[in-house]
Amino acid sequence: MSGPPGGWRGLDLAAAPTDAPAAFCADLSAEGLLDAYRHGLFPLPAPDEYARCLNEALYEDQVAAGRITLLGEAEAAYRVAWWSPDPRLVIGVGRARLPRRLARRLRNRDDWSTSLDQAFPEVLAGCADGRDRHWLTGELRTALARLHERGAAHSAEVWADGELIGGAFGVRVGPVLSLDSMFHRRPDASRVAIADLAARFAEAGGHLLDVQWDSPHIRTLGAVPIPRPQYLATLRGPAAGRPPVGGRPARALALDAPRPTGGSNPFS
Template sequence: MTRTVPDVDALDLRHAPGDGPVAFGGVLGPRQLLAAYRRGLFPLPAADEYAAAYNEALHGDAVEAGEVALLPGGADPYALAWWSPDPRPVLRPGAVRLPRRLARRLRGAVEWWTTADRAFDAVLTACAEGRQPAWLTEELRAVLIELHGLGAAHSVEVWEGEGEDEELIGGVFGVAVGPALSLDSMFHRRPDAARIAVADLGARFGAAGGRLLDAQWDGPYVRSLGAEPTERARYLAELAGPPAAGTLPDGRLPAARLV
């Protein structure tokens, strides 16, 4: 029997799938998105009607059986999926790993700098370029930009050079809720620039009192950064802890300080 819940706060994740969507439907808005992140969920919008139809073909039986919930709102529930993987890869802000070769590079002649929240829109655009599936839709980007204006979504940028020669070569963005900041997506235009962005975000968020970075999807790359798979129940318990007390430092800093 189809199981409909009024909103993300009503979702019971104790028995929800850990390797597939836990719900479909609902609407994307700043309030709804923040509520989802506080509950340990994140959205994967379908890029178009064909992607929504694929969601229905793949998960429709689970929805009909009540194994995956439906949220009210939206013309096509399968156009918006909500995920909460189990286990969840988690990094501690001060424990992001950087390889020795990168440390040697940064101590050499390379001039890399980092900033926070200076070019949020540009980071979103770069993260969306060429990505499949194309989950970073225009609708989701608009909501994230609104959250950025409210101080809830953040970016870190990595720059090469100075002045007129300055070039954006890497970055990461995510949403801060409670003691956690998500690593929604990252990009690089130079080798290891995304690693620097994550390490810098961890350093800045740690300075603001944050305690964990949520890498969302497990895999070799996030493991190489130092992410540790964490049972969803433990992750949710940490997420319910005291929030970060400070604000994210936003100054321009040398990347070499991270190694």
């Protein structure tokens, strides 16, 4: 299966729920996955039969009412929920900021460094470890690995004395890099990964990082909500290039960090 017939362009997100899946579709091929991101969707696969049945029980009434689109046979389709939240949490690449205490700590140490695309499988594994919601299934990881081989999925890594201590990964579509997950093995390492990814994506001509879900943690990095139509319009902008790879000292992020903006929305 390679995605819905005709791709995702036929899905009317204007009528989709703001706080529930926009669709159910079992396709997790690399091609279908990338097409979904291009249309403002990201997947949350059910890791087991119980989770699949729970999807059906929770959302079958909205599917029957036509608010959520069901593509394919229900028994298979409910295995993967496709989300497009409204509002969408994003970080402008020039607006990513480190908390003051972290910036101060980074300026006074030289043992942390960052890189891009040097340990993609390890970052995926780090993001999957110890999570209560095991949405990062083997099938999804296989598709993401294929997108990484094609240069469409990227990982940011944070290192301390050769040890991977944090990271983040996402999929690049047009001027947006959609962040799927992050992890840390030392406090604040995931924040450093996101700030580094924002800096590199800015150098490649990127516009924003899509962080998908709201949380106090992501707000500290400068994330703000924008309406779903505005996010979808941004996806259609000029495509960014591939972010630069190579090791960098993490302390450079603290030296270049933008000043806090008081939570104002730079996209309004």
